[in-house]
Amino acid sequence: xLTYPPSSFAGYVDSAYRSGSLIVQPRMGFGDPETMxxxxxxxxxxxxxxxxxxxxxxxxxxxxxxxxxxxLDDGVPLNGFPLVTYPHEVTASVLEGVWxxxxxxxxxxxxxxxxxxxxxxxxxxxxxxxxxxxxYCLPYSRVPLEESIAAWSRACERFAVTSERGVLPxxxxxxxxxxxxxxxxxxxxxxxxxxxxxxxxxxxTSVSLSYAQQTHFEQDLEALAALRRLGEEFLxxxxxHTVVYAYMGVYPFERLAAEALLxxxxxLAVRGGAGRLLVKTPAEAHRIPTIAENxxxxxxxxxxAARVENAGAAGVRRETGIxxxxxxxxxxxxxxxxxxGTALGRAFERGLLDVPxxxxxxxxxxxxxxxxxxxxxxxxSVGAMPIGPVPGTREITGSDLLASLYYVQRxxxxxxxxxxRVEPEGNEPGGDLTxx
Amino acid sequence: MTGSGLARPTGSTGDEGMRxxxxxxxxxxxxxxxxxxxxxxxxxxxxxxxxxxCVPTASLLDAACDWQPDAVVISTVNGHGYPDGxxxxxxxxxxxxxxxxxxxxxxxxxxAGASDGHRIREMVRLxxxxxxxxxxxxxxxxSFLRGLPATTARAMRSEGGPAC
Numbered sequence: 001x002l003t004y005p006p007s008s009f010a011g012y013v014d015s016a017y018r019s020g021s022l023i024v025q026p027r028m029g030f031g032d033p034e035t036m037x038x039x040x041x042x043x044x045x046x047x048x049x050x051x052x053x054x055x056x057x058x059x060x061x062x063x064x065x066x067x068x069x070x071x072l073d074d075g076v077p078l079n080g081f082p083l084v085t086y087p088h089e090v091t092a093s094v095l096e097g098v099w100x101x102x103x104x105x106x107x108x109x110x111x112x113x114x115x116x117x118x119x120x121x122x123x124x125x126x127x128x129x130x131x132x133x134x135x136y137c138l139p140y141s142r143v144p145l146e147e148s149i150a151a152w153s154r155a156c157e158r159f160a161v162t163s164e165r166g167v168l169p170x171x172x173x174x175x176x177x178x179x180x181x182x183x184x185x186x187x188x189x190x191x192x193x194x195x196x197x198x199x200x201x202x203x204x205t206s207v208s209l210s211y212a213q214q215t216h217f218e219q220d221l222e223a224l225a226a227l228r229r230l231g232e233e234f235l236x237x238x239x240x241h242t243v244v245y246a247y248m249g250v251y252p253f254e255r256l257a258a259e260a261l262l263x264x265x266x267x268l269a270v271r272g273g274a275g276r277l278l279v280k281t282p283a284e285a286h287r288i289p290t291i292a293e294n295x296x297x298x299x300x301x302x303x304x305a306a307r308v309e310n311a312g313a314a315g316v317r318r319e320t321g322i323x324x325x326x327x328x329x330x331x332x333x334x335x336x337x338x339x340x341g342t343a344l345g346r347a348f349e350r351g352l353l354d355v356p357x358x359x360x361x362x363x364x365x366x367x368x369x370x371x372x373x374x375x376x377x378x379x380x381s382v383g384a385m386p387i388g389p390v391p392g393t394r395e396i397t398g399s400d401l402l403a404s405l406y407y408v409q410r411x412x413x414x415x416x417x418x419x420x421r422v423e424p425e426g427n428e429p430g431g432d433l434t435x436x
Numbered sequence: 437m438t439g440s441g442l443a444r445p446t447g448s449t450g451d452e453g454m455r456x457x458x459x460x461x462x463x464x465x466x467x468x469x470x471x472x473x474x475x476x477x478x479x480x481x482x483x484x485x486x487x488x489x490c491v492p493t494a495s496l497l498d499a500a501c502d503w504q505p506d507a508v509v510i511s512t513v514n515g516h517g518y519p520d521g522x523x524x525x526x527x528x529x530x531x532x533x534x535x536x537x538x539x540x541x542x543x544x545x546x547x548a549g550a551s552d553g554h555r556i557r558e559m560v561r562l563x564x565x566x567x568x569x570x571x572x573x574x575x576x577x578x579s580f581l582r583g584l585p586a587t588t589a590r591a592m593r594s595e596g597g598p599a600c
Contacts, residue, residue, distance in 0.1 A: 058465075062490075140465040142490050179467070262557045359488030398476030398574065405468060 001316075004239075007101035008168040009128035010206040012051065013241055013275045021049045021099035021268055022305040023276040026294040027108065029055025031078030033086070037094045039291045044103045046295045048302035051128075051276070052098070052105040056080045056117065061110045062141075077426040079288065083107060084116045091124055104128060106172070112137035112148040118155040127167040129159070132195035133401060135174035138360040145348055145362040149341040153202050160203030168206050171199050172243055174195055176210030178355050181249030182369050182376050182404055185214065186325035186387070187355065193230045198340040204427055205238045208276070212245040213265045215407055216375045222316045224272025226323035234330065241275035246301070250409045251285040252398060257416035258282035261301060261408065266304035271315050278299055285409075320376075325387045329353065332386045351384030357401075368396045375411070453583065457505035459487040459496050461520035464512045469543055473511055476574050482581065493527050501533055506579055507565075508539040517545030518555050522562060530561040538584055542568030542577065 004011025016023050026043055030036045040052045057080035059068035068085055071078060083091060089115055099105045106128035108122055116130060121129055136146035143372075159169045164418065175191030177183075199207045214220055231240050246265035252258045262280060269277040279297040281289035289297075310434045332352050337343035347353040354367040366383030379390045396404075456477055458470055467489045474486045485503055487496060500508055509526075510521065521541045528534050541564050546552060556567045566580050 139467075140489060144489070357467070359467045359470060359486060361488070396475060397479045398472050401472050401475050405472075 005166055005168050007060070007104075008206075009051065009106060009166055009171070010170045010239055010241070012101075012104045012395075013208075014239075016049050017241065017275045020310075022266065022274065022302070023049055023051055024266075024298045024301045024305070025051050025106070025276055025278050026053050026298060027055055027278060027280075028053045028291070028294055029057065029080030029108075030121070031057060031081060033081075033090050033094050035291075036081050037098065039294070040094070040098045040103075040105065042291050042295050043298065044098055045296050048298050049300050050103075050302075052103060054081050054083065054094075054105060054107050056084075056107065056109040057082050060084050060117070063113060063116075080109075080178070083109075083120050088120070088124055091120075095124075095126075098282040099126075103258050106130060106170075107174065110136055110140060110174075112141045112143040113151040114155045115151055115158075118159045122159055122162050122169075125162075125167060126167070127162070128170045128172070130172040130174055132171075132173045132175050132191075133198060133341060134191055134348075135178060135195060138312045138355055138358050138363055139177075139179050142361065145360070146345055147346050152198070153341055156199055156202035156204055159204075163205070168202060168239075170206040171204055173199070173206040173210055176243075177212045177245055177248055178273075179358055181214070181247075181408075182356055182371075182377065184356070184369050184379055185211075185219060185226075185322045186329065187353070187385075188212065189223060189227050189230060189322065189326040190329040190333070190353070192227070193234050193326070194212075194333060194340055194344055196231070196235050197334075198344065198387035200235060200238050201399075207235070207238065207240050208243045209235075209240060210245060211272075211274075213247045213261075213268055214377050215371050216377065217264060217268060218317060219320065219322075219376050220268050221272055222318070222320060223322050224274065225316050226267070226326060228273055229323055229328060230330070233327075242273065243276040243278065244272065244274045245278045246280040247408055248280075250406055251280065252282075252409050252412040252416065253285050254413050254416040256419060257409075257412035258285065260416060261412050262297060262301055263304040266301040267308045270305045270308045270310055273310050277305070328387055329385065352386060354383040354385055369404075370394075370396055370400055371407040375407065453481060453483050454507075454584075455483045455485070455503065455505040456581065457487070457496075457500055457503060457508045459491045459499075459508070459510055460489055460528050461510065461512045461514075461516060461524060462492055463516045463520055464514040465489045466513045469511045469513050471473065473509065473574075476578075477509075477581075480578055489573055490567045493524055496524070496529060497531055497534065500528070500537060501531065505537065507536060507584060510539065510541040512541070513544040515544055515546060517541060518536065518559070520577075521545065521559055521564070522550060525559070525563040538565040540564060540566040540568065540577070542572060544570050 013023050028039050034429050045051050049100055057078040060082050080403050108130045109117055133149040133152035137143055162169050173192040173195035175195045176188045196207045196209050246262050250284040279301045281293040281297045283289040283293045333343050333347040336346040348362050354364040355371040356367040364383055368380035370380050372378050380396050381393045382388050474484045478483045559567045
């Protein structure tokens with residue numbers, strides 16, 4: 001197996017995992033270099049095992065450097081760090097003395113055409129980023145999938161050669177998120193595993209596979225066990241770990257409810273054998289969180305994680321076929337071409353992959369999903385995907401969709417309000433608000 | 437120019453039914469609002485073409501000219517609805533074939549949250565037929581659409597009328 005260079009993102013996560021700690025990580029990005037630096041410093045000083053994040057702004061994400069330049073000239077605050085536009089000395093001064101072997105930093109962005117971003121990452125000597133040709137293209141852009149696949153191939157190859165300089169370049173697939181909610185677990189697993197194989201095909205030897213917390217704890221736990229099994233089967237020869245995203249859909253409005261959801265995410269990550277957890281903050285439902293709110297969430301998640309243990313496959317009480325469905329999808333896609341990128345492109349063209357409710361012109365758009373009465377996320381129809389037959393194929397109406405989209409928010413908010421009512425006046429509410 | 441596969445009609449709506457072109461503004465990447473509106477409109481028997489996220493204004497205008505909808509519904513939630521909407525309506529009404537097509541905008545139009553009477557009136561003055569702020573619900577949009585006169589668009593379509 002691989003030996004990690006003395007200072008690497010992947011090695012840091014691996015050594016924490018071996019010692020039984022979950023790495024927690026914020027989503028954090030500021031346009032102002034001093035604020036960005038302060039954010040990294042505060043995360044490092046949070047007292048928990050964390051890695052830092054530099055999230056890029058949406059002008060960089062869409063490649064609109066002209067608008068970015070105008071915003072910088074006019075002093076308009078950006079929603080992230082413009083890594084490509086700032087001179088490298090500016091970014092180096094942000095990282096100086098914060099980013100080291102004890103505190104790895106990952107760049108997160110959301111760009112379907114990431115050439116410039118990976119060029120900057122490589123120039124700066126950074127070793128970790130995130131994305132993927134499908135997961136950074138279909139949900140939020142209109143860029144043709146084929147172009148994204150080609151651009152990601154080149155970017156990965158460019159990033160991979162930085163290993164000649166002694167770094168271990170690492171890319172995390174965002175495929176376990178797809179629109180944040182209502183993408184059934186088997187398809188999330190399929191996409192993140194195939195993106196992991198895509199990264200490997202373009203020279204990367206260290207990747208992470210993602211899974212976003214969905215609507216049902218047991219279902220999520222089954223999915224994470226399946227993801228680890230698929231990782232072992234399809235990526236046996238490179239370094240990988242799994243990463244959980246705290247719920248990415250409509251977030252509860254009540255602080256207590258949001259915190260309960262985050263605690264459940266931390267428990268899920270540990271019991272499901274993940275190496276890392278991307279946290280959310282209670283502020284998320286209302287606005288972009290502050291540095292302090294991020295740090296509070298990191299501590300809360302780390303504390304919740306410390307209370308539970310990795311359950312391994314034994315933690316899954318009921319198998320519902322997530323693994324089998326994902327495996328069938330992955331195998332069907334891999335038959336379409338030697339290169340995983342080519343295969344992915346063809347799979348969407350032929351409808352073998354179909355992300356429910358995704359409006360991108362290259363998504364077939366026939367699959368539908370919903371949250372059933374027990375809270376499990378299910379297929380309503382699978383389009384032409386080679387899974388099924390799906391019991392109870394049904395038509396989804398607007399009100400079905402709203403009920404599914406708001407299921408988690410309502411469940412946690414309702415529960416939190418009940419808890420608050422029984423709390424004595426003046427007490428800091430908290431404790432166990434675990435919801436199943 | 438077409439939308440995605442989601443735009444497939446769902447059965448009961450023949451060519452003579454009402455057609456709604458659904459879109460966002462150029463800077464908005466959100467789509468759940470558009471997905472919901474499409475399903476709800478289709479449920480109401482309306483045929484929908486959904487252009488999806490981050491729609492360039494030119495693509496929207498081309499789609500409207502090409503498809504001749506009975507109404508255009510713009511939904512946006514990223515807080516740029518007022519500035520983007522102002523620009524969009526100018527371009528839309530500047531194309532002669534689109535001058536008489538009803539167009540509405542709704543969602544989270546500003547970053548402040550609550551609806552803003554002054555800005556709503558401005559949007560109407562600039563050429564929108566209606567504005568549905570954040571606190572409006574779907575039935576308001578539906579009754580607006582139901583209240584539209586049996587449109588010229590439908591009449592023109594049946595005569596193979598003018599495209600742009």
